[in-house]
Amino acid sequence: MVVLWGLSDDGPINRVNDILQRKNVPTLFIDQQDALEYTFDMTFDGDVSGVISSLYSSVRIEDVHAIYLRPYDLCQLGIFEQCDSTDEDWTRTAYFEDMMFLWSEIANARVINRPSSAGSNASKPYQLELIRQCGLNVPATILTTSPQRVKDFRQKYRRVIYKSISSQRSIVAELGDNNDERLKDVVWCPTQFQEYINGTDYRVHILEDKVFASRILSSSADYRYAIDTQIESVTLPSNIEEKCFLLSKNLGLHFSGIDLRQSQDGEWYCFEVNPSPGYTYFEDPSNRPISHALAEYLTQS
Amino acid sequence: MVIVFASQLDEMAQRAVAGWPKSRATLLTVDDLSTEGWFINSNDVNKSIIVASGKQYSVTELSGVVTLMPYIVEQELFKIEEPDRRYVTAEMTAFLHYVFTILQCPLINKPSAYNLTGPNWRFEEWLRACQRVSLPIKPYHHVTHGETNSTNNTNFDPPEIRTIIVLSNRVIVSHAETLNAKVLQLAKLAAVQFLEITFAEENGQIFFCSANCIPNMNNPQVLAALYENFEN
Numbered sequence: 001m002v003v004l005w006g007l008s009d010d011g012p013i014n015r016v017n018d019i020l021q022r023k024n025v026p027t028l029f030i031d032q033q034d035a036l037e038y039t040f041d042m043t044f045d046g047d048v049s050g051v052i053s054s055l056y057s058s059v060r061i062e063d064v065h066a067i068y069l070r071p072y073d074l075c076q077l078g079i080f081e082q083c084d085s086t087d088e089d090w091t092r093t094a095y096f097e098d099m100m101f102l103w104s105e106i107a108n109a110r111v112i113n114r115p116s117s118a119g120s121n122a123s124k125p126y127q128l129e130l131i132r133q134c135g136l137n138v139p140a141t142i143l144t145t146s147p148q149r150v151k152d153f154r155q156k157y158r159r160v161i162y163k164s165i166s167s168q169r170s171i172v173a174e175l176g177d178n179n180d181e182r183l184k185d186v187v188w189c190p191t192q193f194q195e196y197i198n199g200t201d202y203r204v205h206i207l208e209d210k211v212f213a214s215r216i217l218s219s220s221a222d223y224r225y226a227i228d229t230q231i232e233s234v235t236l237p238s239n240i241e242e243k244c245f246l247l248s249k250n251l252g253l254h255f256s257g258i259d260l261r262q263s264q265d266g267e268w269y270c271f272e273v274n275p276s277p278g279y280t281y282f283e284d285p286s287n288r289p290i291s292h293a294l295a296e297y298l299t300q301s
Numbered sequence: 302m303v304i305v306f307a308s309q310l311d312e313m314a315q316r317a318v319a320g321w322p323k324s325r326a327t328l329l330t331v332d333d334l335s336t337e338g339w340f341i342n343s344n345d346v347n348k349s350i351i352v353a354s355g356k357q358y359s360v361t362e363l364s365g366v367v368t369l370m371p372y373i374v375e376q377e378l379f380k381i382e383e384p385d386r387r388y389v390t391a392e393m394t395a396f397l398h399y400v401f402t403i404l405q406c407p408l409i410n411k412p413s414a415y416n417l418t419g420p421n422w423r424f425e426e427w428l429r430a431c432q433r434v435s436l437p438i439k440p441y442h443h444v445t446h447g448e449t450n451s452t453n454n455t456n457f458d459p460p461e462i463r464t465i466i467v468l469s470n471r472v473i474v475s476h477a478e479t480l481n482a483k484v485l486q487l488a489k490l491a492a493v494q495f496l497e498i499t500f501a502e503e504n505g506q507i508f509f510c511s512a513n514c515i516p517n518m519n520n521p522q523v524l525a526a527l528y529e530n531f532e533n
Contacts, residue, residue, distance in 0.1 A: 038445070044425040045440035046432045096445045102423050116421075119414020123395040125343060126402055141343040143396060145352070149340050165399070166391035187337045188381060189389050190396040 001063045002298045003052075004029045005100055006070035007077075011280035013070045015288060019295035028052070028059050030100070032071050033079055035093040042099060048106050061103060066110040066298040070276055071097065110254065110298065117252035118275035124165040125192060127251075127273060134247040136240075136260075136270040140195040147183040150175070150193055159196035171225060199263040203282050204236065206248040207255045207293050211241055214282045231282055240268050247273060255294065302362050303531050304329045304353050306397070306417070307369040308377060314369055317518040322528050325364070329353040331377040334393045346403045365407045365531045369515055371418045373397070409468070409527070410493040410514050419493045419514030427512045434486040437500075439508040460501035462510065466523060469494050473526040477507060 002020055006013040008031045020027045030038060030052070042050035042061070052059045074080055074097060080090055101115050120127040128138050142153050143165070154160045154175055164170035174196060175183075201216040201223055215234045220226030236244070240260070247270070248256040257277025261269050279290045303326040307314030318326045329351070338352040349360045372394045375386040394417065401412045410419035422430070428438045465484045466474040472481045477500055488496040493514050501510040516523050 040443070040445045042443045043440055044428055044442075046429075046438070048425070050443075092445065098423075099443060099445055102425060105423075106425060106429060116414065119421075122391075122414045123398040125341075125399040126395070128343065129399070129403065138343070143339070143341040143343075143399070145335070145337050145339040147337075164388075164392060166388075166395035168388055168391045188335045189392050190334060190339050190341075191392075 001026045001028065001059060002066045002068070003027075003059070003064050004068050005032065005104075006068075007032050007072055010070055010072075012278055012291075013068065015280060015283075015291035016068060016295050016298070019288075019291055020298070023295070023299070025295075025299050028057060028064075032074075032097075033077060035096040036089055038096060040096055040099045040103075042103060044106070048103065048108065050103075061107065064107065064109050066112075066300075067104055067107060068112045068294070068298055069100070069104050069115075071100070110300075112255045112294070112298070113253050113275050120251055121273065121275050122167045124163075124272060128271075130250065131247060131270045131273065134243050134250060136243050136247065137267055139197050139269055139271070141192060143190050143192045145187050145190050147180075147186055150183055150186060150191075153193055153195075157195035159198070160193050161196050162191060162193050165190075165192045197261050197263050197269050199261045199269075202234070202236070202260040202262065203231075203277075204241075204244050204258040204260060205256070205277060205279050205282070205290055206244055206253070206258065207290070207297060209245075210293050211236070211244065212279075212282075212290050212293075213241075216282075233284070237268075251275070254297070302327060302353075302358055303365040303367065304351070304358075304363060305367045305369065306330075309379075311369060311518075313518040317524055317527075320524075322532060325531070326367075327353045327356070327358075331373055331393065332380065334373075334396070335378075335380045341400060341403070349400075349403070351400065360404055363404060363406045365409070366401060366404060367409045367516060367527065368401065368412065368418045369518070371416045371421075371515070407469075407494065407531075409495045409516065409530075419495075420491050422491070422512070424511075428509065430487055430490050431509045434483050434490060436480065436483045436487060436498075437506070437508045460503045460510075463500045463502060463507065464497065465500075466497045467495070468516075468523075468526045469530050471526075474520075474522050480507075 002025055004013050004017055017029050037054045039053050050061050074094060104111050105115050120130055125143060132138050144150060160175040161172055162175055163172045203214045205212040213234050213236045214231050216223050216229060216231050218226045218229040223229045244258050251273060253275050257274035259271040283290050305314055305318050305326055306329045309330040309332055318328050333352045336352045336355060338350060338357045340350040342348055347361055350357050351360060373390045375390050378386045378389055381389050397417055398412045401408055413420050415421045428441060431438050463476040464474060465477055465480060467485055467488050475481050484498050495514060495516050497513040499510040500507045516527060518524055
């Protein structure tokens with residue numbers, strides 16, 4: 001039995017679900033928005049056991065051999081946008097979510113990925129340090145509440161970008177010439193600035209011993225938001241591939257999305273590791289090798 | 302200098318810092334994170350500057366950190382406008398996680414993702430860790446649409462609570478001495494310097510009840526041990 005947990009309109013989890021259905025793999029897809037329909041009854045006595053049930057299904061968690069979770073922030077879901085923490089439906093849903101996270105952490109099953117393994121992404125500079133320890137280059141980085149430090153940094157590296165350091169999503173932006181007034185705001189919260197690495201982006205998906213690498217051609221500092229982005233499948237140099245495997249393993253991730261950039265002088269830099277990659281953006285819809293590999297991984301015992 | 306990271310409203314932390322031997326401790330509050338002066342250079346972390354109680358310190362001046370808040374909450378962000386608070390709490394927590402990780406001095410405790418005071422373990426994860434070091438546990442039962450209880454909870458007499466507190470691989474308080482060695486193993490497994498474990502005794506049987514990674518600065522034994530720990 002495979003359990004999928006996420007949103008029914010989420011591309012990555014849907015593609016895996018489609019393949020599992022076609023292969024007749026027993027699968028329970030728990031739509032995050034339908035959490036109120038489910039009851040989770042769990043006992044921990046050294047081993048974890050229990051039942052996830054709804055009107056339509058009942059699954060013994062001891063029979064689940066794989067879990068793929070891609071939950072979204074509950075507060076961001078449309079149905080809960082207007083709720084507060086005193087709302088009964090919200091409370092029950094939050095409790096169910098908490099139990100799903102707990103079970104994902106302690107389940108005797110293949111889990112993509114355990115919540116604790118995904119944790120490094122909650123502090124990007126911390127993760128950057130782990131990336132560096134795997135032998136990958138990282139851009140020069142400062143974190144500061146001093147506008148003058150930022151100006152000095154920009155003077156040294158000429159082109160500088162800034163972005164969020166938590167798991168809150170933000171658009172990567174380049175610090176421009178006319179940012180002096182905005183720079184004063186760094187006093188309110190430590191902010192990360194990085195040297196801009198001019199080059200070509202790569203997204204590398206590691207699934208245990210498999211690698212799927214894509215080259216991304218875009219005119220924007222953040223290709224996710226550009227209209228001219230093109231993606232093509234590539235083979236990485238073997239030493240870079242090895243470091244990506246090591247990085248994913250060291251972070252405890254069975255499946256990861258690693259952001260690399262090759263600079264114009266040929267150096268490889270790593271920016272970030274996504275522990276729950278939205279891989280469909282990089283996958284050719286007609287080929288779908290990552291979805292198939294994921295489905296295969298989840299069905300192996 | 303020992304840094305004590307605490308809520309601005311934590312009077313116990315303020316008293317503990319005020320009474321620190323040789324005045325060698327200072328408070329770090331969320332207010333300090335909205336103060337000019339912080340500077341971390343990831344290529345050369347020893348040149349980094351932190352701000353505590355409004356004053357700047359080189360990270361090389363720090364002899365220890367005691368963390369009393371697991372994460373930053375919006376209610377602490379007096380200086381930040383309301384719509385920005387959710388974002389800023391996440392950013393500041395992420396920042397401190399990194400800063401506490403790169404420091405070379407002793408930390409009580411080492412942060413983990415989502416928790417600046419130690420491992421972000423739920424009760425069941427503590428149970429699992431207890432089981433690994435052979436500490437006695439009682440089965441625990443959760444139901445999302447109903448009551449959550451320990452199983453077989455038919456004893457209505459309040460259980461007797463026994464506490465063991467360890468700091469830096471040393472037992473500083475123990476009301477269950479036969480379990481001291483196993484609690485030290487548990488602290489090692491959890492990778493924490495400070496750990497307070499309570500056990501409940503029911504019908505002559507003792508079992509794990511709770512785990513706490515945040516030193517109670519109102520406990521004279523804990524405070525004395527902390528003072529001594531950093532003195533050494």
